[in-house]
Amino acid sequence: MVERERDEGEAARALTSGPLQQQEGAAEGESDEKAGDEREEEEDDDDDDRDEEGTEWSEIRLAIDELSPPARLKHGDGDGKAAASSLPTLRFLALSHLLVRVLDKIGPTMAVLRLDVQRNIERLQELYLLDPAKYSTLTGILEKEVKEGTARKVDSCARAVLWLARSMDFTIALLQSLEEDSEQQQSLAQLVEAAYEVSLKPWHGWISSAACKIALKLIPERKVFTSLLLGMGQDCSALKDEIERLALLLRPLLDDIHSMMARFRLDRLKST
Incomplete structure (x- = not known):
């Protein structure tokens, strides 16, 4: 009787310490390791997010991002390769x-x-907000004003589009001249004047x-302007690369806008 109880006790201990129990223990260990790995990955992701959130992008980099295909799709620009005639007003x-x-x-x-x-900007934005669906593209805005006979008026949105495009021409011309004059032979005032011309x-x-002409006499030092253009942790070499990339993306867009204005015979409008 005693021997039978002892044998049954040994059998029970064998079952609890046998392969099945070992497999369960191993599975629990693997689960703990997996959970630990997942926690580490989540922490790494959090660190990456913090790095991204802590990065301050320059205006040039933001413009490049705005002109990239993903941004075009986000703003409803078809396949991201649409011409300026269908350029989303918001973009x-x-x-x-x-x-x-x-x-x-x-x-x-x-x-x-x-x-x-x-x-x-405010004039164009006000019209867009009146009917975002109708004025979702620049073409819709120009067609509306041409049809109404108001496109050539001083306060028209057609003029707003034209002068905003010309101002972008000035900006990209200035940035490109800044990038091309790597030996800094010209002052910022000279570069601004050349871009304006x-x-x-x-x-x-x-x-x-x-x-x-009066404003040109008050232009700050070139190095001050350059330092303000740099994003956080960026050097002049990176700035040069970004200017080249921005010009590559923006120039064709501006050319298309000017061609669109020419089709509506609005490309020769002048100010006082």
Whole structure:
């Protein structure tokens, strides 16, 4: 009787310490290790997110991102390769806002141009908000004003689109000249004046030209402007690469906008 109880006890211990129990223990160990790995991965992801959130992008990098195919799709730009004639109004406004921020870095000397840009943005934005579906593209806006006979008026949205595009011409011309003059043989004032001569001056009347001529005398030092253009942790070499990339993306878009304005015979409008 005693021997039978002892045998049964040994059998029970054998079962509890046998292969099945060992497999369960191993499974629990693997589960714990897997959970630990997942926690580590989550912590790594959190660190990556913190790095991304802590990165301050420059206006140039933001513009590049806005012009990239994913951004075009986000704003409803078809396959991301649509012509400027179907350029979403929201994306054009986003680029225009970035333009204002670049002008701010030149300083108060660009106050006149900045004010014009801001007014044009607000005018275009107000019309868009009246009917976002109807005015979702620049073409829709121009067609509406041409049909109504208001496209050539001083306060038209067609003029706003035209002058915003010309202001972008000025900005990209300035940035490219800054990038090309790597030996810094010219001052910022000289670069700004050269960009103005090829982009805005042909369309300015004597009042606007006189105001810009005065502003050129108050341009800050070149190194100050360059340092303000740099994003966090960015060097001049990276800035040069980004300017080249921005020009590659923005130039074709601006050419398409000017072609669109020409089709509506609005490309030769001037200011006072």
